[in-house]
Amino acid sequence: EEILALCRANNEPPPLCLRVNRKYADREAVARMLEFHCRKVEPSPWLPEGLRVETTRDITRLPGYREGLFTVQDEGAMLVSYLVAPQPGERIVDACAAPGGKTTHLAELAKDEAEIIALDTHPSRLKLVEENAARLKLRSITTLLGDWTQLAHQFANSADKVLLDVPCSGTGTLRRKVDARWHKRPEDILSLAQLQLRLLEAAAIALRKGGVLVYATCSIEPEEDEQVIKAFLERTDEFVVDDPRPFLPADIPHAITPENFLRLFPHRHNTDGIFAVRLRKK
Known part of the structure; x- marks a missing residue:
């Protein structure tokens, strides 16, 4: 059962996770900014700098990316x-x-x-x-x-x-x-x-x-x-x-x-x- 669950998970697309650069921004502010451009934005339950997002947009074109406010990381x-x-x-x-x-x-x-x-x-x-x-x-x-x-x-x-x-x-x-x-x-x-x-x-x-x-x-x-x-x-x-x-x-x-x-x-x-x-x- 465990192996089957792993195989099924490996056939699903992974979540898109962002790491907020807390030297220059806080997670809540970045989340509010991205809400206008993503279908879904929610905080990671485990990481104070983590966001889980759903979007069809090019991440590098989202507001804040070029400014170094966040990066993509699992x-x-x-x-x-x-x-x-x-x-x-x-x-x-x-x-x-x-x-x-x-x-x-x-x-x-x-x-x-x-x-x-x-x-x-x-x-x-x-x-x-x-x-x-x-x-x-x-x-x-x-x-x-x-x-x-x-x-x-x-x-x-x-x-x-x-x-x-x-x-x-x-x-x-x-x-x-x-x-x-x-x-x-x-x-x-x-x-x-x-x-x-x-x-x-x-x-x-x-x-x-x-x-x-x-x-x-x-x-x-x-x-x-x-x-x-x-x-x-x-x-x-x-x-x-x-x-x-x-x-x-x-x-x-x-x-x-x-x-x-x-x-x-x-x-x-x-x-x-x-x-x-x-x-x-x-």
Whole structure:
């Protein structure tokens, strides 16, 4: 029954969610502005900056978009940034940053007063991070081109927090990418899991003692999620799993596993399929 519900959800269009840039606007004001241009606008029940909207219009032509008052982001993706809990003055690395949705959210949550370094291996995708930051008028983000597994040593024991929104199979986003389900192979997941573990090990080098590492995927595959974290924790005794509840903005039903992992599903939460865990360096 659970599998059938997931399959049905993956055949439905996903909701359109907006993240209000609370540095420059409040949610209620943006909602009132959009009511004249959308069929439906309602607040997210979980996120103080979230709006759920229904519209046939081009989002980029809605009032407030070009002015940087909001951006498009799934609610599940927004919740990941809350696990990082960015604070003003912290040095935060978003190690797989493009296109910048979570990077810019981290900056907004830290009131644009943290040092946020956004890395990616592709120049064109890193440019998207810069463009998003510029549109949202966020000045605390700098970009760095390169492979995190090779650059992490530059940050050795200096980062307060690292976000690893790792490359993954994307099986939690099949309703957004309808044809992707026909191009997934089991061997791809195994090779991605190896890369994900290398990225985690690099993050361990960069973090200071007491620092926080948030690992996230938009996959629902245990091989990329629980099993990767288990393998990482078996290789090091430097990290413990934090309870995510104190860092989330609301109580989300059936979202936290007994192991203190955040698990979201399209059929349960009407979000992308999301896995995330908050690890703290001893």
